[in-house]
């Protein structure tokens with residue numbers, strides 16, 4: 138079956154006073170129906186721009202977009218703004234980091250939810266109200282009928298995010314794009330929201346594109362993972378390959394930078410390159426302990442399959458002229474020619490159940 142969402146060679150630049158910011162530079166990935174794909178990478182790697190570009194939420198100008206976004210057979214990249222806004226909120230819904238940005242302080246949460254329902258569905262007010270209360274109940278708001286008439290400021294951060302999720306679910310989207318939806322919340326609240334998203338996804342068979350910089354969250358919810366770095370895809374694969382047999386040194390470094398059982402976290406040295414002047418060769422080479430001259434010239438290495446499965450990496454060690462086992466030996470990374478032993482616990486770094 139064709140993927141629900143295909144992103145092919147997506148490029149986004151911003152014209153700024155500092156020069157042209159290359160936020161995304163040829164990014165490709167897919168999301169299948171009903172699966173959770175996590176987009177991971179350090180802050181500034183292009184995760185938010187990728188999400189917003191899907192339905193052209195990024196302002197053009199200053200942004201310039203190229204590449205193809207196909208959603209359920211529709212070419213969104215060439216779609217009219219009217220088509221995009223009818224898809225947005227109906228078939229593709231968004232949840233962002235700060236719930237207060239999605240809620241209007243001057244209207245009750247109930248009226249905003251009714252509005253979200255009636256924006257895409259021609260239902261009478263009374264029925265929309267009933268559905269809104271059901272949704273509030275479904276996302277875990279206690280006493281939903283009473284809380285319907287309260288204002289956003291009367292809700293805690295976690296409860297506000299639950300309301301935003303209810304609004305996102307109002308039209309039963311096929312794809313939920315969640316951009317760091319729990320980053321602004323405390324750890325306990327975060328875990329409740331993640332649990333809710335997992336439950337809702339399973340009962341609705343909804344696909345989720347989940348953005349996070351937190352690998353603990355990835356281990357808990359992802360089916361597949363796309364690792365972004367400075368506007369380029371470094372690695373893509375299922376969650377087990379990414380955690381147990383990471384192929385790109387950047388993925389390895391990301392995994393080593395979080396607390397995990399039996400290992401002291403090692404922060405990644407250095408920082409992201411200047412997006413107006415990215416380095417030649419592999420974008421990660423200035424921070425990569427394995428970089429050779431081959432990594433410092435030309436373009437980002439093409440994406441290669443690590444093995445037969447859908448595990449891909451953009452690293453010169455995996456091209457036809459190199460031997461990935463050298464890298465694997467040096468850093469315990471996955472080689473493409475053997476069954477390497479997992480170097481990490483296949484469980485979540487922060488021990489939550491999947």
Ligand SMILES: Nc1ncnc2c1ncn2[C@@H]1O[C@H](COP(=O)(O)OP(=O)(O)O)[C@@H](O)[C@H]1O
Nearest residue numbers: 151158160179180181182183184185186187412
């Ligand atoms: N409106 C904008 N104008 C200029 N640069 C932008 C704009 N939005 C994002 N960027 C740049 O694009 C890059 C990717 O940003 P973003 O997608 O927000 O990263 P992430 O979500 O991974 O932290 C960053 O270098 C950021 O500064």
Ligand SMILES: [Mg+2]
Nearest residue numbers: 184185186316
């Ligand atoms: Mg972001």
